[in-house]
Amino acid sequence: MDLSQLQQLIDTMYSEKDRKRGASGTFLWLMEEVGELAAAIANGTQEDKEGEFADVLAWLATLANVEGIDLDKAMRKYSEGCPGCGGMVCRCNEKP
């Protein structure tokens, strides 16, 4: 699945509710899923983690839809190398 397909899929599935809820309300639901991901990483099976990663990614795509952001275009920030050092293998010293 590519990022454009992901956003389109999520848009078809959820856009009516998304647009009514707006960015702030959508961010709250994203945070709930982030919390569930934390719990799965701390204490879950690989299957639990897989499900929670999917939910976080789905809600991130929903939020991008609400905000009019094209995730594929956004990721061009990384496609030519690390935004910090420019390397295809990062040599930054920050965020160890």
Added chain:
Amino acid sequence: MDLSQLQQLIDTMYSEKDRKRGASGTFLWLMEEVGELAAAIANGTQEDKEGEFADVLAWLATLANVEGIDLDKAMRKYSEGCPGCGGMVCRCNEKP
């Protein structure tokens, strides 16, 4: 860019540091980026938001790499319909 390419790109760029840092440390950096995304949504330009969505997605991919999760496989949870109601257009009443 598809989800497998995204994970591979991020793995090439950051895997050495990622594996040393582990899941907990990586989660902290993801949370920093989530905070920056919130700030961009509240008070940023479309360009700011685009950059922050990319950073959150990159750190989510990094965390998935650390945890051995295949995001493309994980998203099959959504590819046949909403995991809640099964519809390609969601009819769930929860999460309005």
